[in-house]
Amino acid sequence: MSVHIGAKADDIAETVLLPGDPLRAKYIAETFLENPFCYNEVRGMLGFTGTYKGKKVSVQGTGMGVPSISIYINELMQSYHVQNLIRVGTCGAIQKDVNVRDVILAMTSSTDSSMNRQTFNGIDYAPTANWELLKRAFDAGTEKGLPLKVGNVFTADQFYNDHADHEKWAQYGILAIEMETAALYTLAAKYGCRALSVLTVSDHIITGEETTSDERQTTFNEMIEVALETAVQSK
Numbered sequence: 001m002s003v004h005i006g007a008k009a010d011d012i013a014e015t016v017l018l019p020g021d022p023l024r025a026k027y028i029a030e031t032f033l034e035n036p037f038c039y040n041e042v043r044g045m046l047g048f049t050g051t052y053k054g055k056k057v058s059v060q061g062t063g064m065g066v067p068s069i070s071i072y073i074n075e076l077m078q079s080y081h082v083q084n085l086i087r088v089g090t091c092g093a094i095q096k097d098v099n100v101r102d103v104i105l106a107m108t109s110s111t112d113s114s115m116n117r118q119t120f121n122g123i124d125y126a127p128t129a130n131w132e133l134l135k136r137a138f139d140a141g142t143e144k145g146l147p148l149k150v151g152n153v154f155t156a157d158q159f160y161n162d163h164a165d166h167e168k169w170a171q172y173g174i175l176a177i178e179m180e181t182a183a184l185y186t187l188a189a190k191y192g193c194r195a196l197s198v199l200t201v202s203d204h205i206i207t208g209e210e211t212t213s214d215e216r217q218t219t220f221n222e223m224i225e226v227a228l229e230t231a232v233q234s235k
């Protein structure tokens with residue numbers, strides 16, 4: 001057990017999917033995993049373990065934002081010795097050629113979070129995806145015929161931010177905004193494990209277009225299948 005995860009040491013797999021929403025964790029476990037069991041209910045941040053195509057896989061809700069996901073990653077690494085962390089999240093697009101329902105593989109993440117400035121004494125650090133996971137996810141998505149986008153996302157500290165300069169971020173190649181990937185990649189580097197964010201575009205910040213709840217379900221399924229196919233091939 002750790003402070004925020006009430007699981008026994010062997011309850012959690014070496015590969016963990018990480019949705020922000022704990023109810024998405026429940027949905028993934030009940031829809032995609034065989035023989036799932038719930039190992040965590042602390043603070044309602046549900047965690048489940050089951051098998052996918054015979055491989056033990058866990059799925060753990062992280063909550064929203066850098067501080068929340070950082071708690072779960074630190075505890076997964078310190079108390080449960082996880083090897084592969086695969087975020088399955090949503091994001092808001094800011095590029096004209098990135099559309100709602102697209103699936104993004106985050107190669108790297110820029111951020112306005114102060115976490116890395118504190119960690120590296122004000123020096124900028126480039127949080128980066130694990131290449132093997134990125135390659136496997138790209139191959140899995142391409143096989144499914146998905147319109148995958150691969151590139152730089154932005155991990156924002158604020159969901160509602162009147163001062164965000166989305167035009168500038170788009171000019172510099174940022175594909176979409178979300179709230180956790182920079183912390184995921186930085187902490188994965190610290191602990192020497194592999195990490196990848198697979199993101200579904202749930203809305204377009206510039207055009208205001210949104211997915212319906214039915215569309216979200218379908219596109220979430222595509223993202224989850226990409227993540228699970230990546231998980232089964234992981235070491």
Ligand SMILES: O=P(O)(O)O[C@H]1O[C@H](CO)[C@@H](O)[C@H]1O
Nearest residue numbers: 019020021064089090178179
């Ligand atoms: O859908 P999830 O994984 O929660 O991800 C996105 O959605 C939340 C904001 O609504 C933030 O956590 C953001 O990163």
Ligand SMILES: O=c1cc[nH]c(=O)[nH]1
Nearest residue numbers: 090091092177178179
């Ligand atoms: O963080 C997020 C997630 C989805 N859409 C957004 O605009 N921001």
